[in-house]
Amino acid sequence: MIxxxxxxxxxxxxxxxxxxxxxxxxxxxxxxxxxxxxxxxALIGPxxxxxxxxxxxxxxxDNATSGKLFxxxxxxxxxxxxxxxKLRATxxxxxxxxxxxxxxFTAIENVMLPLxxxxxxxxxxxxxxxxxxIDKVELTQWGxxxxxxxxxxxxxxxAIARALVMNPALVLADEPTGNLDTKSADTVxxxxxxxxxxxxxxxxxxxxxxxxxxxxxxxxxxxxxRIDSDKPNITNMNKTQ
Amino acid sequence: xxxLLPFEWILATRFMREGFxxxxxxxxxxxxxxxxxxxxxxxxxxxxxxxxxRTLDYQAQIIVLPPxxxxxxxxxxxxxxxxxxxxxxxxxxxxxxxxQWQKVRELALNxxxxxxxxxxxxxxxxxxxxxxxxxxxxxxxxxETYLQLIALKAxxxxxxxxxxxxxxxIGTELAKDLGVWLNDKIILQTASGASVTLIVCGIFDxxxxxxxxxxxxxxxxxxxxxxxxxxxxxxVEINLNDPYQAQIVGEQIQTQTxxxxxxxxxxxxELFTALYGQKITFFVIRxxxxxxxxxGIASVLVVSVVQKSKEIGILRATxxxxxxxxxxxxxxxxxxxxxxxxxxxAASWGLLIAWRNLAKNPDGTPFFVLSFxxxxxxxxxxxxxxxxxxxAVFPAQRAxxxxxxxxxxx
Numbered sequence: 078m079i080x081x082x083x084x085x086x087x088x089x090x091x092x093x094x095x096x097x098x099x100x101x102x103x104x105x106x107x108x109x110x111x112x113x114x115x116x117x118x119a120l121i122g123p124x125x126x127x128x129x130x131x132x133x134x135x136x137x138x139d140n141a142t143s144g145k146l147f148x149x150x151x152x153x154x155x156x157x158x159x160x161x162x163k164l165r166a167t168x169x170x171x172x173x174x175x176x177x178x179x180x181x182f183t184a185i186e187n188v189m190l191p192l193x194x195x196x197x198x199x200x201x202x203x204x205x206x207x208x209x210x211i212d213k214v215e216l217t218q219w220g221x222x223x224x225x226x227x228x229x230x231x232x233x234x235x236a237i238a239r240a241l242v243m244n245p246a247l248v249l250a251d252e253p254t255g256n257l258d259t260k261s262a263d264t265v266x267x268x269x270x271x272x273x274x275x276x277x278x279x280x281x282x283x284x285x286x287x288x289x290x291x292x293x294x295x296x297x298x299x300x301x302x303r304i305d306s307d308k309p310n311i312t313n314m315n316k317t318q
Numbered sequence: 319x320x321x322l323l324p325f326e327w328i329l330a331t332r333f334m335r336e337g338f339x340x341x342x343x344x345x346x347x348x349x350x351x352x353x354x355x356x357x358x359x360x361x362x363x364x365x366x367x368x369x370x371x372r373t374l375d376y377q378a379q380i381i382v383l384p385p386x387x388x389x390x391x392x393x394x395x396x397x398x399x400x401x402x403x404x405x406x407x408x409x410x411x412x413x414x415x416x417x418q419w420q421k422v423r424e425l426a427l428n429x430x431x432x433x434x435x436x437x438x439x440x441x442x443x444x445x446x447x448x449x450x451x452x453x454x455x456x457x458x459x460x461x462e463t464y465l466q467l468i469a470l471k472a473x474x475x476x477x478x479x480x481x482x483x484x485x486x487x488i489g490t491e492l493a494k495d496l497g498v499w500l501n502d503k504i505i506l507q508t509a510s511g512a513s514v515t516l517i518v519c520g521i522f523d524x525x526x527x528x529x530x531x532x533x534x535x536x537x538x539x540x541x542x543x544x545x546x547x548x549x550x551x552x553x554v555e556i557n558l559n560d561p562y563q564a565q566i567v568g569e570q571i572q573t574q575t576x577x578x579x580x581x582x583x584x585x586x587x588e589l590f591t592a593l594y595g596q597k598i599t600f601f602v603i604r605x606x607x608x609x610x611x612x613x614g615i616a617s618v619l620v621v622s623v624v625q626k627s628k629e630i631g632i633l634r635a636t637x638x639x640x641x642x643x644x645x646x647x648x649x650x651x652x653x654x655x656x657x658x659x660x661x662x663x664a665a666s667w668g669l670l671i672a673w674r675n676l677a678k679n680p681d682g683t684p685f686f687v688l689s690f691x692x693x694x695x696x697x698x699x700x701x702x703x704x705x706x707x708x709x710a711v712f713p714a715q716r717a718x719x720x721x722x723x724x725x726x727x728x
Contacts, residue, residue: 129727138635138723158640166637173726179629181332186319191636193328199319239636 083150084246084279085112085135090144092130092302104130106302107144112247115277117270119290119310122299128283129251131299135281136249137165149246166195170240170278172269174252177236178224184235185211185220188242195243210238214268230261237268241278248272250282254289266292326642329633330649337622341654344618348658348706349665351611352698355604356666359694361673362600366593370561373586375469376524378436378555379564381585382422382571383578384414413441415550422554422575429567431559436463437551439541445488445534446505446513447496454492454534456506458541467557470522470535476500477520481537486516489530490523506536512544611702612709615654619647619713623720630717631725644718651710652703659702663695 092105104127112118122128133139134146137153146153148168156164178187188207193199211220214234219227224235233253240248250269254262266289273280282293290296291310298306319328334341389409416422419437426435439458444451461481465471470479470487477500479487486506488498498504498518507513516536524530542548558567564581572579583590623630630643 133723136635136723138721138726162634162637162639165635171632171635173632175628177632179332179632181336189319190633190638193319193325194633194636194638194642197325198321198323199325199328200321204319243637 081150082114083111084114084116084148085110085281086145086147087111087135088145088147090131090134090141090146092127092134092139093142096142103142104302105134105141108302108304110297110304110307112279112281114246114279115273116295117273117280117293118282118295118297119293120281120283120297120299121285121287121290122305126299127302128299132249132251132281132283135247136169136171137161163195166191167243168246170243170245170248172233172236172240172248172250172253174255178232178239180223180225183221183223184216184227184231184238187224187235188239191239191243206242207238210241211235213241213272214238228261229257230264233257233261233265234268237265237272241272241276244276245278247279247281250280252283252285254284254286262286262289325638326645326649329646330653333622333626333646334650334653337625340618340622344614344654345658345661347614348611348654348702349661351607352659352662352702353665353669354607355701356663356694356698357669357673358600358603360666360670360691362596363691366596369589369593373589374557374561374582375472376529377582377585378467379558379561379582380556380568380571381580382416382419382426382554382556382575383552383580384416385576385578387411387414413545413547413552415547415552416554416577419551419554422571422577425574426554426556426571429570431563431567432556433559434463434466434557436460436467436555437538438464438553438555439538439545439547439550440552441508441541441545443506443508443534443544445492445496446507447498447502450496452492452495452531454506455532456508456541456544457533457535458538458545459535460538464555467555473522473524474520475523477518479520479522479535481519481535481540483537483540484514484516485519485537487520487522487535488518489533490521491527491530492532492534493518493521495531506534506540506544508544510546512546514540514544516540608701608705611655611658612705615651615706616709616712618654619651619710620716622650623647623713623717626717627720627725630720631722634720634722635726640718643720644714647714647717648707648710651706651708651714653706654710655702655704655706656699658706659695659699662702663698667695 087108087110090105090108091103093101093103095101108131120128120132130139134141137148148164151164153161153164179190182190185204185207188210189199189203192203192206196203208220211217214237216231216234216238219231224232227235248269253269254265257265269280269282272278282289284290291312294310296306296308296310297304387409389406423435423437426432437460441456443454443456445454459481461479465479475490481487486504493499496504500518500521502518503515504518505513505515522530524533542550558564561582565583568579568581571577633643
């Protein structure tokens, strides 16, 4: 039975590096986690707690040593590179801290790229879809600019537009506001909240910034490769709902 | 973005435009390589075919001769007997006719690729005029076929090589020695004493003193009667469409007739060794030029993969497959090769024209004719593209193997 209200389910995810050598170290010690549709979660934890590793595993950029991962009900175990790439492209959107965009392309083209990659050729519908998203992130005038002409905040908004272009169930954001000033950070964050609410996309945001974490619906704290706490953020719930 | 262009093409061309200076340099490098190769191909092929043509101006491609006469011992050596001292002297070769040369001619004309077959009667003799006499090599020819075989007509500087039985064509040097010119009479005599008075109807200049001194041409019948070979021909000479088939066609004639057959390829072994050596040298040069271009393309792409590793990571994270990444870089290699070869072809075209106008003989004729084959450009283009793709394999594989997680983080 596939439960459509569950976007992501992790069962006993473990990750070890240097397996079989003396330096074998386990960085994730069995993570169980369920993210529901439309949830807006923060993943916090000190450096070296395994946040990035966990995010890469969820984003299908890295393989777990053991454990099971279900993305929109699909088990990812045993899929080949092509199937993984396809699942990643359709189910997950990424927003990274740096280097999100291809500087050789305009904002609109950057948003189109995942669609073109999936289809093989560009077409006008893709362009329309990209323009809609660029409008949504309020970059209408900047759509035809090369991404190096955009400010940091504008680049992150473009990245969000690109993350949403395939209508993913889950958006993974790794320090999305890490290198932005407070004002731009707020704009980007608010945008993600709005998208999550209107489209039912699940967000998992890795952040060091307690101020941002406090504005999410759920805060998952990772310490030394284990989930230390996982609780709804009541203060925020009260404030926004 | 044009909806006819595939994803890989869009990415490859944008990446190339982004690294404009790198692209420019590598394309210039490939262009230079292609220009050198095309120019050298034209030059060397032109030179070689000009040497071969000059050689074939003065000799037939295939010569059919009577079989050599061999002396046989009268006493059979028996196997059980002690080897008796038998001395067999090789016998002197008489001047003989090719047996049934008309049949040989017929047979040769039926072989595919044969353009002309001409019977020859040749032998030694003297020309006499007043007190002067000179030893000459007599060649009795059938003008209508022989003039297609040998470039004699082009070398005539006075008169015409239209030989009747009472005419003779001599060289400039001989004419000077004898003090004769057109329409003068000279006596042609052979060692056996037969002689005939002939009228000089043409004078040639082969540009070679020995030839101009020694060679005389008379009508086939004149030579037949002088050399006492009525109706005979001492050799049958054959030309083909493709001179390089001479060996094969020669062997075919030899097996069918049992006669002795020489082809110009065996009689000019030295020349062929030289030409072959030139070809090998040229091949090696081509190889190294190609290798240099390939290494250039490969190094530019390796650097590009490193520079773009984060972008490749992003592409991989947002749904680009390994195969697509591989193709993006292979395509860049192919494009470097193709664009480079277009510029290189244009440059070599210019060079060839300049060469044709500059390298001239004093009389204004080209020093040697360049063989100006447009197919060189096609080959160069395809070759450069192939080299581009091959040299892109390694960088492209590196790009495709990049771990997106590492690439984005690093």
